[in-house]
Amino acid sequence: MDALDRMLREFFTVTPPPRLAARALERPPRPDVALERLVSRLDLAATEAGVCRLTVGRGRTRATGRARRHAEAARAQLAEYLAGRRAFFTVPVDLAGAGPFQRAVLAMADRIPYGATDSYAALAARIGRPRAARAVGNALAANPVPILLPCHRVVRGDGTWGHYAFGGRLKTRLLALERATPAIVGCSTTRIVCRHGCRAEQRIREPRRVVFASVAEAGDVGYRPCRLCAPGEAPEALPSAAQASVSSRRRSES
Secondary structure: OHHHHHHHHHHHOOOOOOHHHHHHHHOOOOOOHHHHHHHHHEEEEEEOOEEEEEEEOOOOEEOOHHHHHHHHHHHHHHHHHHOOOOOOOOOOEEOOOOOHHHHHHHHHHOOOOOOOOEEHHHHHHHOOOOOOHHHHHHHHHOOOOEOOEOHHHEEOOOOOOOOOOOOHHHHHHHHHHHHHOOOEEEEOOOOEEEEOOOHHHHOOOHHHEEEEOOHHHHHHOOOEEOOOOOOOOOOOOOOOOOOOEOHHHOOOOO
């Protein structure tokens, strides 16, 4: 019995990690300073319907009136996203210049969860064109608003990155950022769970913050979704070919 007791004690005794390893676990991931600075180089164009163009350039804004407000909101949200403080976008996107097939592809890419990836072939199957993986890749390569519509979350079936308008290095950094950043955050006092970047989530004090892998996981322990950012809301049916923007899929926080 002594041998059995000793074995059980050894089995159930938690061995603390080495001191250096423990410090590494406690440290938050280092911010990607170069990625955060990217927002100052993004050129944005917008119409009254939403942002219609995003490219890397000199940080210019081409918009006036209400369209300028869309562009400024997009730049502010992009700054938060690139700094790891936001996991979703609410600014409307105008795809009037895209064809029906490309709009369908981009709308489906917009459903890929933050921090996840999917394949060109899977997207092709979901829009009812299972043999059009190459055409899906071409549609994503011509995405007029990268990052806002997350074509960087689409990879080849073998796991390699494939083409990305802003280059493979930036695609790697964006995916690394998303995998190191929590997408779903709850408050231990209100028992409400939000998408990272929601105004309500930003007011949660650090001791009360609880990170979840999914809204379903939060629901299992009694948390309910925030009404403001609606995490885990079921996606709408695929937009019709005539739809010119994906703004209707984006819930405003105002």
